[in-house]
Amino acid sequence: MNGVHDMGGMHGLGAIAPEADEPVFHHPWEGRVHALTIASPTRGNIDAGRHQRELIPGPQYLAMTYYEKWFRSLTELLLKSAFVTLAELAQGRAAPGPKAEPRLAAEAVQPAMTRPASYLRETPTQPAFQVGDAVRCRNLNPTGHTRLPRYVRGHAGQVVAWRGAHVFPDANAHGQGEDPRHLYSVRFTAPELWGEAASPRDSIHLDLWEPYLERA
């Protein structure tokens, strides 16, 4: 979707404000939101989680802090998946019913956080592009989730690496399965993306799935 979250290349969004000795969480509730998101029964589909944050209306998205966005999208995912009801949220009490088993027990946290995992998947298809190939990003404007930023659509680049077939977020975010697609690191020159005033010595690299690309 063409939302405000897709902000690469925009001007006027303010000054960068690094903070000396920044704490991991600025308030205890931020740590709880982070932990709740990871322990939530809705976890397991990272693409659906990202998409839920993108669905926050643009003016609010820009005004909210990071963990306010996480809290809102967590609440909405819990409602959407029927783990909680609006009435329960309003009253702060569970409706009568059987008690669930937590998806993540305390003793399972360390293994879950540090276990090697992978988004690589088997696919019977061969990669359509090779390292060195000239490719162009297709002019796609899906209303759902995508990881093809607007600032590269229609632009030409060069494949610099093949990453294997990865879970395809455009499908996975919408419950359409992992639909693995070949993923490539594509290099764009800065002048290709930003015009002749950009430094010819600068380049921008993105990891892009095959359906985003066509031969240039």
Added chain:
Amino acid sequence: MAHDHHDPEDGHDHGQHPPSDMELRVKALESLLVEKGLVDPAALDAIVDHFEHRVGPRNGARVVARAWSDPAYRARLHEDATAAIAELGYAGRQGEHMVAVENAPGVHNLVVCTLCSCYPWPVLGLPPVWYKSAPYRSRAVIDPRGVLAEFGVALPDDIELRVWDSTAEVRYLVIPERPAGTDGLDEAALAALVTRDGMIGTARL
């Protein structure tokens, strides 16, 4: 439990203006989920502890120091960064597919996630607020030299600048150039020279 950050001496505006009820709302959601048996509060404590104490830029600094000291390790890091980083015990969420990008005399690397906040948690911990915020995400790709200048890095025109936008589950770790005059230092001393921003690319060592 997370340490509280209500330092009265700190009058800075960090762009953090949570509504005063956020703490109550989060508490209410947590107790509801606990009451329903959907989350284990001890698991939440363990997750907070993990991010506050077990991951952070010190992990990445060890990787960099090893790469500086051990040419065979550096070669493995280029060949398969995920495996080379796992040799030091760092793996897991948001570090599933690691790529190390190395600065060199004519090359500087800079990492961003324009679409959200992708960041290599096992080696750098959670990202700072500025990395997740609109100003950095928007400008790192269109004006990376201006962004570097805001961080106090004047990148000479003849240096090639490579920006990496983390659009997939691939996570990038910048290997800074080893500072001059550090020949006699052991790995622990070298790791102490490596900064978080150096491994994002917004600083040069």
